Amino acid sequence: MQTPPYLTPEALTTFIRTALAEDVGDGDHSALAAIPAEAHNRAHLLVKGEGILAGVELAPLIFHAVDPSLRLDVRLTDGTPVKHGDIAFTVEGPARSILTAERLVLNCMQRMSGIATYTAHLTSLLAGTKTKLLDTRKTTPNFRLCEKWAVLIGGGVNHRFGLFDMIMLKDNHIDYAGGVGAAIAATHDYLRRTGRQLPIEVETRNLTEVQQALDAGGIDRIMLDNMKPAQLREAVALIAGRVPTEASGGITEQTLAEVGATGVDYISVGALTHSAPIIDLSLKAY
Known part of the structure; x- marks a missing residue:
């Protein structure tokens, strides 16, 4: 490792x-x-x-x-x-x-x-798919280092460590900013002004927001939040490999394999660190 x-x-x-x-x-x-x-x-x-x-x-x-x-x-x-x-x-x-x-x-x-x-157990449920299992920031305060380290030992993949090493535009950011396009534009301006180079992930709640994220461009991952498997498949087809995809929200041990079969690149599961x-x-x- x-x-x-x-x-x-x-x-x-x-x-x-x-x-x-x-x-x-x-x-x-x-x-x-x-x-x-x-x-x-x-x-x-x-x-x-x-x-x-x-x-x-x-x-x-x-x-x-x-x-x-x-x-x-x-x-x-x-x-x-x-x-x-x-x-x-x-x-x-x-x-x-x-x-x-x-x-x-x-x-x-x-x-x-x-x-x-x-x-390791959840990773085994994704066998036969290309999907990788991600952790989240739903960790114990001051114990995140150990919890994310343990995810790696178990065969998972770490998401961002904190607020400082990736820009993730979630639903509240997008709503406060005035929409997907406005949030992405403001982010690009911020990175130019500050001279930072950080990956950008955008959370989307429906296919319209997926298209808006694709139209804005300059992003590194699209999160597909709380989408059912049928909608996930539509989103993956719409994105067509242009940006890595991450499914998140409400995914359980029982639904994990079905979500992986939709073709998403990543699945993030908060339960890895808050419920094991x-x-x-x-x-x-x-």
């Missing part, structure tokens, strides 16, 4: 630092009270569910942020199908440090593994 641009060392360090500050505060007083400072122990990451493992690459960064002397032996990599009883890795070193890092590692890996598992159940994991002393 190619490293996405948002997975910078700075972004990862900031995420881990703020997450530990939230959890640890002025100290892990349970470990400080009960465990001798000189105690050295080991633990392993036990899988207690079934799915796709994710967050293994993140775990050492968390452990080492807590204590650089902790040593990990990684046995299973990100993207590995796992079952109950599998051991993902072992960690050894100061016992207090293992306990302090434990919950953040588990929180991240359980959530990421659940997202990767659900992404976790995979149960546990860090056990041994």
Whole structure:
């Protein structure tokens, strides 16, 4: 998997630092009270569910942020199908440090593994089509980095990371701007004035708006929002490959394959990040 641009060392360090500050505060007083400072122990990451493992690459960064002397032996990599009883890795070193890092590692890996598992499942439903599965910005505040990373591990494709790396003209933008053509024209003017180069996606609600987007030109993707499969097929035929297409809105596990069969290039599904159940994991002393 190619490293996405948002997975910078700075972004990862900031995420881990703020997450530990939230959890640890002025100290892990349970470990400080009960465990001798000189105690050295080991633990392993036990899988207690079934799915796709994710967050293994993140775990050492968390452990080492807590204590650089902790040593990990990684046995299973990100993207590995796992079952109950599998051991993902072992960690050894100061016992207090293992306990302090434990919950953040588990929180991240359980959530990421659940997202990767659900992404892999939905991707399998699109087998035989050209359609790729996209995530959305419907993510947990301050946890988007991990959630989008998990989508990639599960075989999905990341949409824009935030408001800054793509222009997406959605229904409210279009209504406020005075229509599809006016919104696109204003966007082109903005990019010229600011010297920015950003891809432009336009959300459309019907075939009339699809045609307006095509007439305006200079766009990189057309979103077909809340359209039924018959209307999606009409829109794909109208666009005729001139611009990549994305179906979005109200698409469920039950309708995903039917939507993919319409010929759209992408399907975006918010449920990948906001509704995936976790995979149960546990860090056990041994």
